Amino acid sequence: MGALSLSVALSDNPMTAPIHSGRVAAEGIDWSVSAIHPSEMFWRQLKFGEFDISEMSLSSMTIAASQGVRDWVAIPVFTTRRFFHTAVVVRTAAGIESPADLVGKRVGVPEYQQTAAVWTRGALLHEFGVAPEQLTWFMERPPELSHGGATAFAPPTGVQLSYIPGDTNVGEMLRVGQLDAAVVYIAHRNLVDRSRSEAGAIGGVRTLFADPRAEGIRYYAKTGLLPVNHVVVVRASLLEKHPWVALNVYSAMLEAKRVANEPVLQALQPWEQLGLLPPETAADIRAADPLPYGIQAQGVVLETLAEYLVEQGLAKRLVDIKDLFAPSTLSL
Incomplete structure (x- = not known):
């Protein structure tokens, strides 16, 4: 059986660059990846549902879910976050x-x-x-x-x-x-x-x-909050037929992040050699993941956003954030 052919839309940022370049791919998936600005991407997905996999506005997805719309299933990959x-x-x-x-x-x-x-x-x-x-x-x-x-x-x-x-x-x-x-x-x-x-x-x-x-x-x-705004989603009807897609995509996104961070970690070495960066500090930097994927590490951040949506009158009800994600990813 050949690889599953899927259309993908991702923003152009360091965490997704290895996927755009073709250096990282998902096992069992032959995907066609488009680089699209998030503002446009989310509108196209919400209005036309053009891609099988994409980044998505976490607030808009949660608002839709509060209205009973479940066209998309999230994977705990958070490609952009900032204050x-x-x-x-x-x-x-x-x-x-x-x-x-x-x-x-x-x-x-x-x-x-x-x-x-x-x-x-x-x-x-x-x-x-x-x-x-x-x-x-x-x-x-x-x-x-x-x-x-x-x-x-x-x-x-x-x-x-x-x-x-x-x-x-x-x-x-x-x-x-x-x-x-x-x-x-x-x-x-x-x-x-x-x-x-x-x-x-x-x-x-x-x-x-x-x-x-x-x-x-x-x-x-x-x-303790480093706000999340983008999450990766898969078409719900696709996951119903091929539930394995969720973890394969998650693994690919995780590898893309590792590849993206590789040059940064390697760049620490000259400063270590010169004694300008203490070895213990360099070790702490290498061990830390400032942009973690997975629900377990981000539960409080995701729950806070869900609460803000209700507080600000945008969501009809408080959504259990875990209900948005593929069941196979809940323990990640």
Whole structure:
């Protein structure tokens, strides 16, 4: 029997690069892999279901599951994660010196329900006491080009939200002073996002936190959370016929991460030889996995996101996050 032919969509990032290059493949699968920007990929999957395997917005998948939609099954592979609230940008002229100063301000977002925005609002509320209802929201993606268009998105109760007109975008509105801040800013070209200027190239715009790295370290030390926003999914109907696909794909993704990290770990050696990096520190770095896959290591992070979705009025009910994942992966 020949290999199973599948279509795959993955973003172009270090964790997936070995798959795009063909260096890593999944056993028993002959896959055709496309590199697609996440914003576009998630919209295409949610609206058209174009690929057998892809990355997916964890928030949108959870929202759909809360509505009884189970078209996709997740595999505990988390290709991108970061401290999203540290990337909030503000106009200097808006007088925003701290998160508390966001209250009453006009805030742009590509998509209200996108995972990065959910994590950012969660941090603003739980770390700084700033609630979503205290901001005025402007969303760039129209319903027909949004993830929420496939999950019946409507502004949660108490949230004031308007759609940005099609002839402008978050970046332009920041530039001319029609917005005071953006909780998520995307300027990479794709079919659903319209902003084009990098935030750093917009005059009078800076990050909310003077030292985003320091804020990320503080947040992690306090909460233990390194937020996840992308998860890998497989078409549910495919897994019903071929349940072995889940673990084969997981193994391939795990190997791709190992290959991606290999050069970084090898690069430590010269500093060890010169005595600039203590051997015990190098050993700790090699032993650590800062971006772990698997549910066991990420349960608290995943559960926190599920709770935020209910708290922010985006999910109809609290979803048991384990129900989203392939049964064969639950012990990983």
